[in-house]
Amino acid sequence: MPIIINGREEPVPADARVSLLDFVREQLELFGTKKGCNQGACGACTVLVDGERILSCLALAVQYDGREVTTIEGLASGGALHPLQQAFIDHDGFQCGYCTPGQICSAVGMAEEVARGVPSHVTVELDAMEIALDHDELRERMSGNLCRCGAHNGIVDAIAEVYAGAGA
C-alpha cells in the first residue's frame, strides 16, 4: 500500500531504515518538517498521522503505509493559511522559525486530544470529559515541542487564540 502524504499517494521506501522524517524531507522534498535532535527530544519533526501527532524522526516510514500523513505543507487550504499559521504570525510565535512547523502540527493534534477528553499530567479530575484548555493545560500539552529562541509566550498566545479563547 502507498503512504498518503498531504493527500498524495507515495510509494513506501524500500529501505526499512528510512524514517518518516527523512522520507518526507529527502525523498519527497517537503522541507517544512524539521530535523532537530533526531532522537525524540525536541518535537521539531512533529507531523499528523490520521490526525494524531507523532514524532516523524522515531517513526520508520515502512510502518505507515496506508496511513494519512499531514505535514505543515498540508495544513493550508489553497492560498489560505491555517488559522493557527496566521495566529503564529499575529502573535510573533517564532523567531528563527525552526521549531514552528512542529509546534503548529503539534497544536493541531493537541486540539483534537482536548476535544476527545484525553487527560494530561495537570488535569485535576480524571473523570471530567470536558477539559478547559487553560494556561497550565496548554503548556503541559505542548511540552514536547521545544523553542530555543524563547518564543514560548508568543506560541502559547497563538494557540490560545485559536483553541482556548482568551483564558490561557
Added chain:
Amino acid sequence: MIELAYSRATDAADAIRRAEGGNAKYLGGGTNLVDLMRETVEVPSALVDVTGLSAEIGETDDGGLMIGAAARNTAVAEHPAVRARYPMLTRAIVAGASAQIRNMATVGGNLLQRTRCTYFYDTDGSRCNKRSPGEGCDAIEGFNRIHAILGTSPHCVATHPSDMCVALAALDAIVHLRGASGERTIALTDLYRLPEDHPDIETVLESGELITAVELPPSELAAHSTYRKVRDRASYAFALVSVAAALELDGDSVADVRLALGGVAPKPWRAWRAEEALRGSPATEESFLEAAEAELAEARPLAGNAFKVDLARRTLAAVLQTLTEGARR
C-alpha cells in the same frame, strides 16, 4: 543503522514464526528501539512489526481489564475504565514522555524499553556492562545523579525508565506471554531481573517470546490511587523519583496499601516492605515515613545520587498523606 529486513505480523503466532532464527526484534511504536538502532546500541538484522496485533482494552470475566500489548499509551491513559478504576495508571502514563511519544508507544514496548543511562547510550566513549558484558561500568564512578539506589550490583546501577510500569507493578499486573513453546503468564514484578552479574539480561523472557497483553486484576483499592513524579523540570523529563500508591483506610488506620517506586531501581520497584509495615498502622505522616525508611534501609546510594534516598522517603510519605486526606473528604 545496518541494513535490515522488515515484516509485519498478522497475529502472535505469525510474529513468533517471523522472529525465529537470526537476530530479529519485535517493533512496536519504535520510540525507543529506533533511537537505539541509530546509536548502534541495538543492531537487529530484522524487525517484526507487532503493532497490528491486539490493541484491545476489554473487561475480563473477574472484573479486571485486559490490555492488548499493541495498545498505544494514550489509548490506555484515556480509557474510561482505566481512569475510573485504576487512576494511578492514567496518572503514570500522562506523566511520561510527551503527547507525541505517548501516541506512538505501545504497552508491550513500554515494558521492554531500555535504560536511559547516558553511559549505556555512549557506544563510542563509555564502558557499559549492559551493552558489552564484562567491559566495566563508567556510571558507578561517573556522573550518577540519575542512577539507581536500590537493587543495584557492582556491575550496573542503571534505572528502568518507565512511569507506566511503576503503576503496573503496584497494581499487581499480569503479563501474558507467547513463545515457541506456548503461552504463559507472569507477574509484572517477576518479569524483570536485577542486574547482579548479568546486567545485559534484563528480563526472564525466553528467546523470541512475545508480550501479548497486560492484565489488570480487579481491585477496589486501585480506585483510590495516584502517581507522583519528581523530575528536574515540570514536564517531559524522566523521573528522579516517582511513587505509585493506592490506599484504603479503616477508620484512622491503614487497611490496605499498594506501593511502587520509579527512578530508583533497575526495575519497577514494588515496595513490599513498606506495604507490610503500613498494614494496620495508624495513617499518620510518622508511620508513612517509617514505612518508607523500612523500604529504603538497603539503599546503596552513589556519590551523585544520595539525595534520592531522602527524596524517595519524603515523596512516598507525601503521596500517602494526599491519599489519606482524599479518603477523609
